[in-house]
Amino acid sequence: MTQKVEILENIFSANDRLASTNRRILDAAGVYSVNLMASPGAGKTSLIELTVEKLREEFRIAVIDGDIATSLDADRAASAGALAVQINTGGECHLDAVMVNEALPRINLNEIDFLIVENVGNLVCPASFQLGTHTNVLVASIPEGDDKPYKYPGMYRGVDALIINKIDLLPYVDFRMDYFKRGVEMLNPGLITFPLSCRNQEGIHDYLDWLRVRIRQHLVIFQNQ
């Protein structure tokens, strides 16, 4: 049992060290980055498409897409106008800092302002692996149900912002927003939250404004170095 704990600690610490390296590489190139996590089908890729479409005139955007199989998501990000790099994890249930570290050389970071890393669709495993990105964003979705913060606390605890996607489906499902938000508040007090719909674009502008400010601040710090 002690042995098992030690091995796990070693893995996490190696991952964290490489995550720091990734962060240094991104900072040196002045790239602001987001790690986007969610259940399968919560709408990560739709949100990326919309983000790229809305921000591509202002910022140069790249997307690293983590998937078990296929390049469907990277294709969608590329169609929206981003430079897209696919990581097929070959069965792994999360991205880790090593995979991101291997993907970074495939992007000319000096020609990029903003990097979106789309993690594998999974509400459990990605929470344990820092990638070196600046911000962890979780995409929840209305049809997933209002009990998810209570049942997947690790994921809700570790994120810097929360999207609640598919609010256009609120009239058609049983979702107690108060119950959901109480769970989130318990795990991650004061977490900034963006209820929105990628489908009808309701609420998307608050999220984009929040992103804009962060990308710009990062660019200013980089330009002043």
Added chain:
Amino acid sequence: MTQKVEILENIFSANDRLASTNRRILDAAGVYSVNLMASPGAGKTSLIELTVEKLREEFRIAVIDGDIATSLDADRAASAGALAVQINTGGECHLDAVMVNEALPRINLNEIDFLIVENVGNLVCPASFQLGTHTNVLVASIPEGDDKPYKYPGMYRGVDALIINKIDLLPYVDFRMDYFKRGVEMLNPGLITFPLSCRNQEGIHDYLDWLRVRIRQHLVIFQNQ
């Protein structure tokens, strides 16, 4: 690298051996069992509630609930009328045969006909761990999107039946049923599929009939031993 493969093989083989033990225990008690897998929020627990409500007059039902945290799902299964046992995996992203083996003694199997095991909400990891149950059932859901078979092939490949839940949401989301079914057919030809809605109970009877036949056949085999 070779070392890594060997260790993984050892883990899987130990799990498979214990899965066989679980199956023998269940068969000896004449209990038919299903391993229910899905993304977070696809509707496993709603389906279990409905199944227990509809079948509890005919069969004696127990539910083993695997969750990262809380006993919310076990509470719902118990309210519906099943004997419910909770496994908190403490962060583990899937159930394995060991966890099920440790849960089985908490159920008086001789007083049970049908055992439902609710796996952790995850479309990746549970596919790699047999539990010893008789049938693996995957619950997909309409708002998850039609690309899931292509992106999570491991899960779709290994199951014996597929539920497509939340068909009441079809008018409100973009879901190409043909595209979805082509993906499923490619990975798991001839897979029996039940499109249904736990919310309005449309389509539920085909699934329940299919279950009924299997539970009864199992009881007949057991009684003839």
